[in-house]
Amino acid sequence: MGFDDKIKNTAQDLGGKAKEAAGKVTDNERLQAEGQADQVEANVKKAGENVKDAFT
Numbered sequence: 001m002g003f004d005d006k007i008k009n010t011a012q013d014l015g016g017k018a019k020e021a022a023g024k025v026t027d028n029e030r031l032q033a034e035g036q037a038d039q040v041e042a043n044v045k046k047a048g049e050n051v052k053d054a055f056t
Helices: 003-026 029-054
Strands: none
Touching (some): 003 029
């Protein structure tokens, strides 16, 4: 994966953390769940990058 993809994944992870925190503060379970889902998706992408990097 390219450097741009790594930046996008990190941004998605940070955005997810912000959403989750905002959901906790406002007691909005849907926003909290969206934030957690964004973080999981970013982590899956990062894991895929690590596997791909290991084979190149």
